[in-house]
Amino acid sequence: MLPVDVRPDVIGRITCGSLTAADAESPVTLKGWVNRRRDLGGLIFIDLRDRFGLTQVVFNPEVDAGAHEIANKLRNEYVIQVDGIVRSRPEGTVNPKMATGEVEVEAHGITILNESKTPPFYINEEGDFDEALRLKYRYLDLRRPSMQNIMLLRHRVVKYMRDFLDDRGFVEVETPLLIRSTPEGARDFLVPSSAQPGEFYALPQSPQILKQLLMVSGLDRYFQIARCFRDEAQRADRQPEFSQLDIEMSFITPEDLMALMEQLMIEITENFTEKTIQQKPFPRMTYADALDRYGNDRPDLRYGMELQNVSHALRGTGFKAFAGVLEAGGQVKAIVVPGCGTYTRKQIDEITELAKSAGAKGLATIAITDEGVKSPIAKFLTETEITALTNGIGAGTGDLVLLVADQAPVVAKTLSALREEFGKRLELADPNVMAYAWIVEFPLLEWDEDGNRWDATHNPFCGYFEEDEALLQSDPGNIRSKQYDLVANGNELGGGSVRNHKRAQQEKVFDLMGLSEEIQMDRFGSILTALEYGAPPHGGIAFGLDRTIMLLAGEESIRDVIAFPKNNRGADVMFDAPAPVETGQLDDLGLMLKPAPIA
RNA sequence: GGAGGUGUGGUGUAGUGGCCUAACAUGCAGCCCUGUCAAGGCUGAGAUCGCGGGUUCGAAUCCCGUCACUUCCGCCA
Numbered sequence: 001m002l003p004v005d006v007r008p009d010v011i012g013r014i015t016c017g018s019l020t021a022a023d024a025e026s027p028v029t030l031k032g033w034v035n036r037r038r039d040l041g042g043l044i045f046i047d048l049r050d051r052f053g054l055t056q057v058v059f060n061p062e063v064d065a066g067a068h069e070i071a072n073k074l075r076n077e078y079v080i081q082v083d084g085i086v087r088s089r090p091e092g093t094v095n096p097k098m099a100t101g102e103v104e105v106e107a108h109g110i111t112i113l114n115e116s117k118t119p120p121f122y123i124n125e126e127g128d129f130d131e132a133l134r135l136k137y138r139y140l141d142l143r144r145p146s147m148q149n150i151m152l153l154r155h156r157v158v159k160y161m162r163d164f165l166d167d168r169g170f171v172e173v174e175t176p177l178l179i180r181s182t183p184e185g186a187r188d189f190l191v192p193s194s195a196q197p198g199e200f201y202a203l204p205q206s207p208q209i210l211k212q213l214l215m216v217s218g219l220d221r222y223f224q225i226a227r228c229f230r231d232e233a234q235r236a237d238r239q240p241e242f243s244q245l246d247i248e249m250s251f252i253t254p255e256d257l258m259a260l261m262e263q264l265m266i267e268i269t270e271n272f273t274e275k276t277i278q279q280k281p282f283p284r285m286t287y288a289d290a291l292d293r294y295g296n297d298r299p300d301l302r303y304g305m306e307l308q309n310v311s312h313a314l315r316g317t318g319f320k321a322f323a324g325v326l327e328a329g330g331q332v333k334a335i336v337v338p339g340c341g342t343y344t345r346k347q348i349d350e351i352t353e354l355a356k357s358a359g360a361k362g363l364a365t366i367a368i369t370d371e372g373v374k375s376p377i378a379k380f381l382t383e384t385e386i387t388a389l390t391n392g393i394g395a396g397t398g399d400l401v402l403l404v405a406d407q408a409p410v411v412a413k414t415l416s417a418l419r420e421e422f423g424k425r426l427e428l429a430d431p432n433v434m435a436y437a438w439i440v441e442f443p444l445l446e447w448d449e450d451g452n453r454w455d456a457t458h459n460p461f462c463g464y465f466e467e468d469e470a471l472l473q474s475d476p477g478n479i480r481s482k483q484y485d486l487v488a489n490g491n492e493l494g495g496g497s498v499r500n501h502k503r504a505q506q507e508k509v510f511d512l513m514g515l516s517e518e519i520q521m522d523r524f525g526s527i528l529t530a531l532e533y534g535a536p537p538h539g540g541i542a543f544g545l546d547r548t549i550m551l552l553a554g555e556e557s558i559r560d561v562i563a564f565p566k567n568n569r570g571a572d573v574m575f576d577a578p579a580p581v582e583t584g585q586l587d588d589l590g591l592m593l594k595p596a597p598i599a
Numbered sequence: 600g601g602a603g604g605u606g607u608g609g610u611g612u613a614g615u616g617g618c619c620u621a622a623c624a625u626g627c628a629g630c631c632c633u634g635u636c637a638a639g640g641c642u643g644a645g646a647u648c649g650c651g652g653g654u655u656c657g658a659a660u661c662c663c664g665u666c667a668c669u670u671c672c673g674c675c676a
Contacts, residue, residue, distance in 0.1 A: 036636075036637080036638095038634095038635050038636065038638050038639095039632085039635095039638090040632060040633055040634070040635060040638075040639090041631065041632035041633070042632075042633035042634095043632095043633040043634065043635075044633095044635095045634080045635050045636065045638085047636070054636095056635085056636065058634085058635090060633075061633085062633085075627095076626090089634090090634070092634085093634055093635075093636090095635095095636055097636085098636075101636085118609070118626070118627060119609090119610095119626095120609065120610075121609085121610055121611095122610070122611095122625085122626080124637090125625090125637075127610075127611065128611080129610070129611080130606095130610085130611095130668080131668070131669075132667075132668055132669095133610085182676090184676045185675080185676035186674080186675050186676075187674085187675090205675090205676080206676095208676090230675060231675095232674055232675045233600095233673080233674060233675075235670085235671080235675090236669090236670070236671095238675070353602095353603090354671095357602065357603085357671075357672065358671095358672080359672090417671090417672095455676070456676055457676085458676075459676050460676065461676095462676095513676095567668075567669090568668070568669060568670090569667095569668090
């Protein structure tokens with residue numbers, strides 16, 4: 001996947017991945033770890049490993065009895081230095097599976113630089129080890145070539161991003177990690193201050209306001225590999241601290257930015273992976289369309305199985321469960337699962353449970369078998385209705401039709417979950433394809449039932465289409481934002497927008513969100529004021545760097561592309577963090593712990 | 600906060616009420632072996648089956664509780 005490093009390296013060391021037949025008869029010194037020892041009694045072979053590769057070393061008592069004697073004591077993961085001579089391997093012993101398989105090093109001297117206990121898991125072969133153990137001994141986990149390849153990939157991709165942006169006039173600026181807490185969005189990680197006891201910094205959830213302020217400064221093009229912090233529950237693709245490729249530009253349109261970012265992602269994908277890009281230029285899909293066809297705003301476009309509205313085929317149906325939903329303004333939608341018409345009662349029950357956990361009240365199924373239609377709801381529907389329904393969505397013999405009837409958001413969520421489940425089960429998604437797409441025209445605001453107010457769907461700084469200005473008063477839920485998300489293979493890789501660059505514009509959004517003038521100034525005074533001093537039109541985007549690397553590397557967990565990740569509970573099991581602190585430290589901060597954790 | 604899954608020598612697994620005095624592979628230790636490269640051969644050590652309670656004549660296996668890890672829902676402007 002990645003090019004092998006050249007040799008010798010900057011300090012003149014010969015690495016274990018670099019010797020070739022051309023080096024035969026040269027004296028050489030190698031340093032590295034014992035990957036494997038093969039003791040034939042007389043001869044001892046060692047595979048010496050470093051980051052760059054493996055080289056076989058031979059200890060022959062007739063060549064150097066002293067070195068052979070020491071080699072008897074070697075064990076896996078010992079760190080050694082070998083002095084010897086590069087030899088072409090004897091006829092018939094060349095190993096074509098090794099990059100250095102044409103040669104070996106005949107040892108004339110050996111120094112054991114450090115011994116090693118037997119590691120808790122294998123380093124010299126790949127395997128699926130307990131993740132808690134891997135995290136506890138992360139330094140050993142990272143010694144495995146597969147993990148080192150990921151770290152190397154990450155390094156190279158980030159370097160490519162920096163060079164790409166530098167070539168185009170972007171400036172990398174570091175923004176502070178100790179900032180002010182805002183109760184909007186995710187829960188903040190708080191950092192108490194000893195200079196001002198009782199007051200707290202917060203770690204940034206993203207440098208959003210800071211990068212906009214840099215646009216007001218006239219920096220024009222900013223980027224940063226920004227560390228972000230969110231004190232929320234973890235997932236396979238979510239960590240409490242993570243990295244974003246954060247970008248902001250002045251005087252741009254959404255089109256400008258999407259075109260530039262698209263070029264960057266294409267180049268990275270094609271330069272660093274063997275994966276093919278499903279469609280170039282990346283397809284565009286509106287938020288409404290994505291929700292309608294896939295049930296979510298980050299669809300996996302590598303396979304079909306789209307959601308299909310069958311409400312029209314059931315208009316006037318006598319089946320009360322469906323009729324009731326339709327009368328209440330709901331909908332009935334379906335997906336056709338190919339080849340699953342033979343599912344047993346037990347399997348149907350299983351996916352019904354899945355549907356319920358996604359929020360549906362139930363799941364209706366129609367199996368189309370050789371012996372005809374099998375369905376628990378068949379007796380409630382007329383033959384005409386069933387035929388119209390199955391024909392209308394292209395279901396054929398052997399297929400299983402899954403139907404959900406409810407209000408649109410519940411239908412979308414349920415069928416989206418089912419579609420993804422069957423996408424996995426039936427292996428519909430090609431792992432060698434990257435299906436990028438832009439999702440556009442998000443609603444600017446969504447109604448928050450609990451807070452009884454409008455809330456920003458993306459972030460409150462997101463701009464909106466001027467032609468929708470009138471809707472601010474009449475129909476805020478239908479204002480289209482200037483937001484764009486980049487999705488790939490069912491993941492949201494990044495999102496951004498063209499921002500509000502005038503104070504009045506921005507205040508209108510805050511007003512709709514129910515923020516009083518006082519609160520607006522208290523929380524967002526810096527940016528509101530800055531927008532009054534010649535803020536240029538600007539916009540940007542932020543990519544989840546870890547997630548991007550995860551997809552490029554073909555990994556299923558974000559933890560596998562982070563050197564020292566937290567576990568599912570946000571804990572670092574190597575350092576045992578978080579941990580209690582000494583009373584004196586709390587005293588300095590003017591803090592006192594409550595007697596028991598709040599349940 | 601909720602739901603599911605998993606937990607058996609160092610590691611990865613098998614064992615779903617008695618045949619378990621817990622099996623297999625690998626790793627580990629010792630011995631043999633001069634062309635191996637997942638070296639090979641022989642011998643050996645190593646697990647109170649996550650923890651606690653219960654059911655049973657009998658529990659790795661069934662039940663309850665608990666802990667840890669993990670996946671998903673909630674949450675993630």
